[in-house]
Amino acid sequence: MRGVWRIFISRRFAVSLLVLMLGLLILAILLPNPSILSPEEIRTIKEQRPYLFKITEILGIQGLTASPFFFVLPFLIFISTAICTWTRLQSRLKSGGAEIEGRVFKAAKEVTVKGEAKIVRSRFLKAFSSPLWSVQENIKEEIPILIAHRGRFGFWGSMLFHLGLLTVLLATIVTGLTLFTGEMLLTEGYPIPLKEEGFLKVWRRPFFGMKLPDEAITLEEFKRVFKDNKYPIDYIATVRVGEKDGFSFLKDIRVNDPLKYQGLQYNIDRYGFAPSFVIKGKDGKVLFDGDINLVLVGGQEDSFQIPDTDIGITVRFYPDFVMTKDGPRTRSDILNNPVFSIKVTREGIVMKQGFLYMGQEAEMTDIMITYTGIKYWVHILVARDWGAPVLFIGLVFLVIGLIARLLFYEKGLNVVINAEGENCIVKVSGYTKYFPAFFEREIKKIIEEVTK
Structure with missing residues (x-):
């Protein structure tokens, strides 16, 4: 027991654990974070760099912070730091502050x-x-x-700094026990349950579990605000929580103004377009009729497969279409003249391509395709972290303690x-x-x- 006690009262032990923890966090930050990557980016990493994907699963920010090892590490640092702080305080009180500790x-x-x-x-x-x-x-x-x-106040500043460090470590432990993170995809007009079945993915669940809200959430409208009709300066997602005929309320979610509901925080992560297509076969049979969420922002190209067929549709979007001598372009990101560039493929071979205007029905080899409208979709990050306010208090203690230590x-x-x-x-x-x-x-x- 004495050997264990000597280890825990050693500052070198606490510092070594702290350096190990910081090193792992730095490595985790440098690795790709699947929670902020698109499915296409995750698939690319998985296919082209499988070794990196495996390392990310274990040592990435999601895998690392969810592992028992990362929970035990701050706990050991907390115990060691608390013992060192208490030992130093006792020594100071016994000496009456007559001597300065350490190098002078x-x-x-x-x-x-x-x-x-x-x-x-x-x-x-x-x-x-x-x-x-x-x-x-x-x-x-x-x-x-x-x-x-x-x-003499400098010593108590040092003690406050240690208290801040202990509070930060406590926040890490609280976060490890209570953190919930997940992501949702909302398309205009479609209610999605706030229960777990409504999530695209749940990344972290609290150690003791939690009850998610019973209501549904609906993206009523998504707006982009532009300056000089050119530069986007704000993104507003108006959501309804609950049912229109029963309990409900509206909330505008902005980038720095999330929805907070029943202890959870809902933040805008990214947005995209959901065009409405009606696709028929040559015999007039409807093969597809609905909205499809596509990643088309910034001139990106996306694709989808027509259900129960071998026909693929590749789409590029021009919000404010204009044809120039250099080819199709968009004058701005505002939906002034939304036009789609369409490629119809079968088994990877392009069968036909062309442009599709609002309300136009175009014949594309074996199908007839009509573009009937466009909606927005919004990717929402959901989180609950009870360690965040504890962390803030700890950081305040650290700053005040450090200032007092250096000034006095x-x-x-x-x-x-x-x-x-x-x-x-x-x-x-x-x-x-x-x-x-x-x-x-x-x-x-x-x-x-x-x-x-």
Whole structure:
């Protein structure tokens, strides 16, 4: 048991665990994060770099923070840091703060000052008149010795810093136990249950489980706000929680203004277009009639398969279509003249291609395709993290403690006054925890005040 105790009271052990934890977090941040990647990007990584995908599953931010190892690590750091802090506090209280812990910087200077020892002593006491200095006086063999100390608040700043570190570690543990993260896909006009069956994917579940809301959520409208009809400056998703005929409320979700409901936070992640197509066979039979969520923002190309057929449709979208000598272009991202470029493929071979305008029915080899309208879809990130407010409190403690530690750092001065005739030989020596150059300058300034 003594060996275990020695390990836990060792600062080196706590620092080593902290470095290990930070190293793993840095690695996790550098690896791809599946929760913010599109399905196509995830599929590309899985196919082209399977080794990277495997590493990401284990050491990526989602896999790492969900592993028991990452829960145990901050717990061990918390215990070790708490023991070290308590041991240091006990040592300080026993010593009465008479000694500075750890490494210190020393400085000394000897000067001759005109005047009697009593006068020189009073000048030094005046130099130490600030309430930040505490001064004790000893007389040894009729030689006055002044012992000045400053920066006792710095120790308590250090204690507050340690408390902040413990609070941050506690926040990590709380997050590990309570974190819920998932993603939803909302298309205009379609209610989606807030229960787990309405999620595209649930990344993290709380250790003790949780009850999701019983209501449904509907994307009533998605708007993009442009400046000068060119630059997007805001994205607004108006959602309805609940049923129109029963309990419900509307909320505009913006990038920095999420929906908060029953402890969960719903944030806009990205958006896209959901064109409405009616596709018929040559015999007039309807093969597809509905909205299809496609990734078409920024000139991207996307595709889908007609159900129960070997026919594929590849789509590119032009929100404000114009034909130029260099080919089709879009004048802006505003839906002024929405046109689709369509490729019909069978077994990967392009059978026919062309442009599709709103309301137009176009014959594409074996099918007739009509573009009847366009909606928006919005990808929503859902999260609950009870460790976040604890983390904020811990960071406040860390900042205040660090500022107090640096502003009120510990330093001390010993002034020995030896009378020799009409003059006094004064030896000023001292020590400081930080900033030795500033400390030497401070000694010089005090001596100048006394000798002027």
